[in-house]
Amino acid sequence: MALLEVNAVSKHFEGVQALKSVSLELRSREVHALVGENGAGKSTLIKVITGAEKADSGTLTVAHNSPAIAHSLGIAAVYQQPALFPDLTVAENIAFALESAGVWRRIDWGARDQLARELLDRAGADLSPRRLVHTLSMPEQQIVEIAKAIGARAKILILDEPTASLTEREVERLFRVIRALRESGAGIIYISHRLEEIAAIADRVTVLRDGQTVATRDLGGIEPAELIRLMVGRDVHAIFPKRDVPIADILLEARALSCRAAGIRDINISVRAGEILGLAGLVGAGRTQLAETLVGLTPSDGGEILLRGRGVRISSPADAIDLKIGYLPEDRLRHGVVLEMPVAANTTLASLDAVSRRGLIDAGKERRVARGYVDRLRIKTHSIYADAGSLSGGNQQKVALARWLAIQPEVLILDEPTQGVDVGSKSEIHQMMVDLAARGLAIVMISSELPEILGMSDRMAVMRNGTIAGILPRAEATQERILALALGHE
Amino acid sequence: MGSRTREVSLIAAMLAIALVLVAVAPGFFTFGNQRDLVLANMPVLIVSLGMVLVILTGQIDISVGSQFAICSVAAGVFAHMGLPTPLAGAAACAVGALMGAINGALVSWAGIPSIVVTLATMVALRDGLRWATQGAWVQNLPPGFQWFGQSQTASELITIACALALAAGMSWGLRNLAAGRMVYATGSDAHAARLAGINPARVVFAVFVITGALTGFAAVFNAVRFLQIPSNAGLGLELKVIAAAVVGGVSITGGRGTVAGALLGVLLLAVIGPALTFLGLSAYWERAIEGAIILAAVSMDAVRLRSGYHAQAAAHRA
Numbered sequence: 144m145a146l147l148e149v150n151a152v153s154k155h156f157e158g159v160q161a162l163k164s165v166s167l168e169l170r171s172r173e174v175h176a177l178v179g180e181n182g183a184g185k186s187t188l189i190k191v192i193t194g195a196e197k198a199d200s201g202t203l204t205v206a207h208n209s210p211a212i213a214h215s216l217g218i219a220a221v222y223q224q225p226a227l228f229p230d231l232t233v234a235e236n237i238a239f240a241l242e243s244a245g246v247w248r249r250i251d252w253g254a255r256d257q258l259a260r261e262l263l264d265r266a267g268a269d270l271s272p273r274r275l276v277h278t279l280s281m282p283e284q285q286i287v288e289i290a291k292a293i294g295a296r297a298k299i300l301i302l303d304e305p306t307a308s309l310t311e312r313e314v315e316r317l318f319r320v321i322r323a324l325r326e327s328g329a330g331i332i333y334i335s336h337r338l339e340e341i342a343a344i345a346d347r348v349t350v351l352r353d354g355q356t357v358a359t360r361d362l363g364g365i366e367p368a369e370l371i372r373l374m375v376g377r378d379v380h381a382i383f384p385k386r387d388v389p390i391a392d393i394l395l396e397a398r399a400l401s402c403r404a405a406g407i408r409d410i411n412i413s414v415r416a417g418e419i420l421g422l423a424g425l426v427g428a429g430r431t432q433l434a435e436t437l438v439g440l441t442p443s444d445g446g447e448i449l450l451r452g453r454g455v456r457i458s459s460p461a462d463a464i465d466l467k468i469g470y471l472p473e474d475r476l477r478h479g480v481v482l483e484m485p486v487a488a489n490t491t492l493a494s495l496d497a498v499s500r501r502g503l504i505d506a507g508k509e510r511r512v513a514r515g516y517v518d519r520l521r522i523k524t525h526s527i528y529a530d531a532g533s534l535s536g537g538n539q540q541k542v543a544l545a546r547w548l549a550i551q552p553e554v555l556i557l558d559e560p561t562q563g564v565d566v567g568s569k570s571e572i573h574q575m576m577v578d579l580a581a582r583g584l585a586i587v588m589i590s591s592e593l594p595e596i597l598g599m600s601d602r603m604a605v606m607r608n609g610t611i612a613g614i615l616p617r618a619e620a621t622q623e624r625i626l627a628l629a630l631g632h633e
Numbered sequence: 634m635g636s637r638t639r640e641v642s643l644i645a646a647m648l649a650i651a652l653v654l655v656a657v658a659p660g661f662f663t664f665g666n667q668r669d670l671v672l673a674n675m676p677v678l679i680v681s682l683g684m685v686l687v688i689l690t691g692q693i694d695i696s697v698g699s700q701f702a703i704c705s706v707a708a709g710v711f712a713h714m715g716l717p718t719p720l721a722g723a724a725a726c727a728v729g730a731l732m733g734a735i736n737g738a739l740v741s742w743a744g745i746p747s748i749v750v751t752l753a754t755m756v757a758l759r760d761g762l763r764w765a766t767q768g769a770w771v772q773n774l775p776p777g778f779q780w781f782g783q784s785q786t787a788s789e790l791i792t793i794a795c796a797l798a799l800a801a802g803m804s805w806g807l808r809n810l811a812a813g814r815m816v817y818a819t820g821s822d823a824h825a826a827r828l829a830g831i832n833p834a835r836v837v838f839a840v841f842v843i844t845g846a847l848t849g850f851a852a853v854f855n856a857v858r859f860l861q862i863p864s865n866a867g868l869g870l871e872l873k874v875i876a877a878a879v880v881g882g883v884s885i886t887g888g889r890g891t892v893a894g895a896l897l898g899v900l901l902l903a904v905i906g907p908a909l910t911f912l913g914l915s916a917y918w919e920r921a922i923e924g925a926i927i928l929a930a931v932s933m934d935a936v937r938l939r940s941g942y943h944a945q946a947a948a949h950r951a
Contacts, residue, residue: 461830484821506809507643
């Protein structure tokens with residue numbers, strides 16, 4: 144019997160089809176794993192199920208045979224980042240979700256603690272209900288979230304990567320709780336990238352790819368390799384302008400590079416002049432953190448960075464810029480361009496020294512530099528003095544790129560350079576990368592899009608859990624092999 | 634940077650007030666009245682130049698009133714010690730810069746929000762001064778102190794010329810110096826500025842120091858106009874200065890605004906009070922109308938924020 148039926152649900156955001164006719168059936172007494180690459184549509188699907196987003200079309204059917212469900216729909220979701228009030232106690236957090244919302248009701252503190260203690264006990268945790276949430280570890284906070292879900296008598300529980308921050312013992316305890324919930328008749332949707340965990344806990348698995356349901360299988364008869372094939376199994380349609388250029392000496396090299404604050408350790412990579420190194424991995428694998436360590440935003444605390452074979456100390460982005468290392472950050476709207484600043488000022492922001500003499504900006508020189516990049520990158524703007532915020536996303540990204548080209552870089556680190564960029568600008572950015580490589584730049588490209596990684600890179604470094612899981616040359620790389628490394632299955 | 638709508642609407646508002654005054658109370662435009670008005674508002678103008686910098690970096694400094702009092706008294710004390718007036722003035726500016734440095738260091742490197750830091754220094758400096766002076770004014774200033782030892786007219790001209798030169802320099806510098814760029818970038822997005830190789834902590838520290846020094850400057854120019862220096866000078870100065878900047882279109886969240894706008898803000902708020910008196914309205918209305926103007930200015934900013942690309946950015950972030 145189905146507890147929840149998702150039927151042909153579609154959802155699009157600003158021209159992007161996030162979900163295309165997705166269907167999923169959750170049965171009572173079942174742990175249903177949901178897997179897929181970054182951007183396959185898992186999060187959107189969860190948001191539709193919990194009502195955080197409204198679907199464009201399709202239906203959700205929730206079983207109606209128990210009074211508890213009739214009372215509320217009985218759907219609870221536990222996200223990777225617990226949504227608790229840090230300055231309230233555990234008991235208050237649980238009560239907030241469960242007690243009626245009357246403003247003038249009197250609080251029965253004894254009953255509140257009693258209830259919290261019971262629920263925590265059922266969730267398998269030995270926590271004092273009086274503790275403040277901010278004193279709890281991440282796994283303990285997740286347990287509180289699960290206790291809330293149990294208290295709400297949730298019939299449908301959604302766990303979004305619940306084990307990302309847990310140790311093995313804590314995972315085992317969580318699994319015991321999940322099994323107990325399953326025995327009590329609940330259905331659980333379990334999202335995870337860890338295939339071994341899915342094999343251990345799930346009964347069935349649904350694979351999403353590019354916003355579509357690819358398959359739903361019983362876990363009994365499926366191999367991890369088959370699962371990976373289902374997750375990627377798409378052809379590379381897009382044509383990439385990658386061409387082979389002479390590859391020369393190593394420009395940038397990291398040896399046993401670590402940064403505890405950024406959560407990366409023992410990184411060994413190198414990139415040569417003329418080479419494009421793709422940096423692949425799942426969200427949270429540490430790719431952006433590696434980039435931020437390389438440019439000194441989170442300075443390294445172990446290992447070394449070598450530039451042209453010489454050890455260098457990079458303790459701030461200013462050091463990186465002096466060494467001709469450019470970093471195009473991931474979140475363009477927040478950090479790539481300054482929206483309130485004109486295009487010209489944005490272009491020269493990282494190379495103010497080059498357009499000024501003794502601190503005085505040479506307006507003519509700035510204008511020539513900005514005009515040059517506007518022409519070269521074909522940035523569509525009515526004036527170089529228009530605010531960057533008035534440009535389209537693709538053009539803003541080109542302005543951000545122009546800023547880094549203006550420092551005359553030797554090494555360019557591009558973090559998701561084409562994310563959220565229109566198709567036309569995307570191919571122009573790819574073309575620009577190839578041209579830059581041909582001129583002898585070393586390029587590191589972080590991308591969550593496997594076809595882009597495969598289509599643009601000379602070599603691919605795959606990250607998992609804060610370190611390099613493997614490096615594949617272009618000839619040997621396939622989507623399956625990259626994903627297998629990213630998931631830890633090779 | 635950005636459009637000039639705020640400056641245009643401020644000029645329009647002032648022209649409207651001027652037209653009414655010409656028709657109803659031409660006495661407002663007598664030379665003496667104008668001179669008093671300008672001189673009385675010189676401190677607000679000079680301090681607002683620093684405040685523009687502070688607000689552009691996304692910070693606030695509410696201790697400038699207390700700094701003003703300390704610098705005023707310091708100028709007098711230095712003059713008493715026998716320093717020539719220009720040197721006493723320079724020393725008072727240095728005292729201001731030092732107080733700014735304390736604010737700046739606490740904000741930049743101790744990471745305490747500027748509203749808290751400057752609230753603390755506002756109270757501590759004001760009460761520290763009260764304790765040190767026991768409320769006594771600085772009197773019996775040496776003869777060369779008042780009017781810088783010049784004639785009153787010459788001294789007033791010097792004051793006005795210096796203030797205008799400072800304003801012009803600040804306006805020019807914000808537009809043409811790399812340092813000016815850094816101020817705007819820091820206030821727009823400190824993280825983005827850091828990625829672009831700017832050190833936002835140093836920028837914030839610098840603007841607090843500059844504000845302190847300018848406050849000292851303003852205090853000296855104000856002190857020489859009188860025979861004695863009150864130990865409670867500059868009460869409420871911070872509010873006037875912040876109000877002028879906000880009315881002048883300097884975004885309270887940082888990154889957007891001009892010196893010209895802030896100057897127009899100073900001017901508008903300066904004429905409102907006297908204009909009301911000349912129009913025969915009760916002076917009690919002054920503060921209420923000032924409040925209404927500030928509210929109108931902030932609402933204009935809010936509307937612009939909601940309709941512009943900031944809204945898109947906010948939506949994207951959410």
